[in-house]
Amino acid sequence: MFFLETTALSTRSYPLIHKHYQSLKDVAAAKLTYGILSHTWGKDEVTYADVVAQRGTDKAGYAKVRNAIQCAREDGFKLIWIDSCCINKDSSAELSEAINSMYAWYSAAGKCYAFLEDVIYPEKADMTEIEPAFRSSRWFRRGWTLQELLAPRDLVFYDQEWRRIENKVRIQAIVAKAARIRTDILTGQRLLSSASVAERMSWAAGRETTREEDEAYCLMGLFTVNMPMLYGEGDRAFQRLQEEIMKVSDDHSLFAWMSKSLKPGELHGLLADSPNDFAFLEAPDIRAYSSWEKESPYAMTNRGLDIELHLSPRHDTDRHFTAALHCPSPTGQGTFLAVVLQKLGSARDDDRYARVQCHRLQAIGERGVRISMYIPQGIVFDDQEGEYPLHVLKLEDLPAPYVYLDIERVNPFNNDDKRMLPEVASNRYAKILKTEGRVAVICTIKDTATDTTFLIRLGSAKRLTVGFDVVGTRLLDYKPLDSGRTTDLPVHQLRIDMPERVFPGTKIYIVQFTIQRKQTALATQIYEDVTDRLAGMIPVQPATARPRQLEPKPRTTSNRHGFLRNVGLRR
Template sequence: MILAGLIVSSIADHQTPHSAPHTCPSSFRALTPLQHKSRNSKSFKEYDTSQDRISASMWLINVESMKLEEFTPPDLPTYAILSHTWEDNEVTFREFKKRKYDKNKAGFVKIKKTCQLAAAKSIKYVWVDTCCIDKSSSAELSEAINSMFDWYRLSAVCFTYLSDLPASSILVCRWFTRGWTLQELLAPDILEFYDREWNFRGRKTESVVMQQLSTMTGIHNMEVFRNRDAIRKTVVGERMSWVSKRQTKRLEDIAYCLLGIFQVNMPMLYGEGMRAFQRLQEEIIKSSTDMSLFCWRGTENEFLCRGILAHSPAEFATYHETSQNLRDNYDQTYSSYLKGSLPEFSVTNKGVRIEADVSLGSYK
């Protein structure tokens, strides 16, 4: 990129994106078992109880009766929440509501163990995504996805079950490669890790755990593990890089799982493919002047001319390398856009209209 030193008003046409491959890290360092004096603490008064940002009803499991009960904000009770990776033999909403499930089913064992952990902390309700969302209702599913980040934010504690984490110290944990688990990691104030035998392995705010999480997730600013407000203070491009090596089963979900991270809402349109990611970027543009959204890198074998919006989060994998180059060479311009002092930009019927400094240089 060569700094041209002039302000231009341009319209950059954005094309319908195609899916791009996601590369998962080859290995992760497993969490080291830690001793926590407060692991059985029953006080959760410090977590954010503000329910004014959500309106969707929640189905919660009563840990005593093991039955679903429906609640509507702002009257949500204190509840714990489970974060995990989906596997075979999960219990669905209909199965749990009608109590038609095998109690030896792996999915039910997770639900039962979550209830036991919550009860030990005097928490009367839990939320588990497999059986607390009626996925046969597209309206309820859309509401749930748009509310998901806040549901994890409002939880008293999040139990993270790493089903492939044994006692050994080195392992590829699938939980760290999934798109949906990013917000499940960042949204709760209190998050506890458990291995496949449900042994307690530490909290995300422990210094040793945070170091390991930073290595496994590529999140350089460890403040986001301690303080949720640090997420919105992080530039858009960096937040995109957090999910650049994660995967989702459905193409659209790589966009939908980021709604809470960027505090935007949009309807779910399964079947649209990676156009969902384009819509996500357009929603971000509506509420932000952060130009790091355009700090991505495509593949070398692409045509020279393409749209200004990224095709997938994978194109933000080199964000730190690119942004460092900007810091080194164009410190004043880079500082200006980080502070939001550059002119606004917007989506038009012809593309993205931007008024900004133009820079030109080598593509590596």
């Protein structure tokens, strides 16, 4: 690791000279202590290359480096470490080592100088006067400064003019409010490890980093884990961080997060997407139960998180379960915190689940049965979106007064298919070929009220979906409409919905018909029915004829036309 020598200062200039040590052990062996700078980076920082080339005195960040060196020298330190100019970022190995070791470097420093560039602390001012500006400083909103606040034993704040503000212990109450961290953790009275995973994550919620990956990398020291730097991996870095935490901790508070961005029915894994998922009010109070019963270890596999949880069935749906975590409820309104899981497969022995209703946590008094399961992370799809050996249509009963005149299944079932069908003998099942645009079944449907018929073809559409069309003859090309669409026929409006169900090896599309006569057609039919009935009761006779007793007559077209002439509606 590289340090800057504080003894290199001269009266006319401030040359920067590197001093190299292999490790902190070498620094300790030389009986040296060092200062360390904590700051928020600007756009014009002095870099490692600047120090090597003995340049950079004209940069905006040079004054900050110079003043930090001056403070360290006055405090008796011969060395100071400053991240902007002591890490060779051109070397990925050195960068990875520095980031993985940074918490240890801040912990081992003799003093940390926290530079608040946006805070002014006038002479003879009282701390209460600058408290609002102090607490709103950008330094408390950056990701990397979290570990720089917690790791050093001795940290002193300085304002933009490098006037000393105060040691963090002396103003612990103000710092604790600004950082949302308990004072006993802040001052080192309690070990960092005594805080739950959820509590430590809550400290990072709302903090910003320039690179998305740093949102995870800056937290490695807080959880005593290490992992390689892979800039470009995006939010995958935070998932890797949580996987590393699981390797060294069985704290279930890692799973006690809530997300405002996920919809209630959206499927998700058991790991959070960001530290911001721990930003809710109760997060700092969530802790894990101490070990009190034998539990199996859990780990990420190629099928998802392999874990055992206690499940209780829910009453709203047979696919949702309440899963108890090994965490007490912070509100005291229950013994356990819990999340809602949805079973992904329809098969009884399917062991895959996903979290749903990620916007909330629950408190329960009793746990259910312990079940071993897999919970996929990342993009979680329900089984209904997957592909199976057999895809079929199942025709539901038609609403009255409609009936099937004929059901012609185009693709025959083989013996393997029949073994996977729930009802082998039913002629309501039709096999779907997975090639786009292939007809599976042709249905002739009759409206018994109007004595009209129409032909419906159902089959495959694009990307393993299904569709339908309505035609006058089966000779026309099959051009499927999407499920859920409404189409107009001469007399009717037709809508076909095809929700999916999954059975072992089989995806079933349930064909549900909604058929309505159009209003004009319905009015015409009612009108003709009424006139037919009246025409059967009123005889057709000359205008001079004597009225006769009304008698029912056969219902014929001539009677109707005669009646219409009599009432003046037909010539």
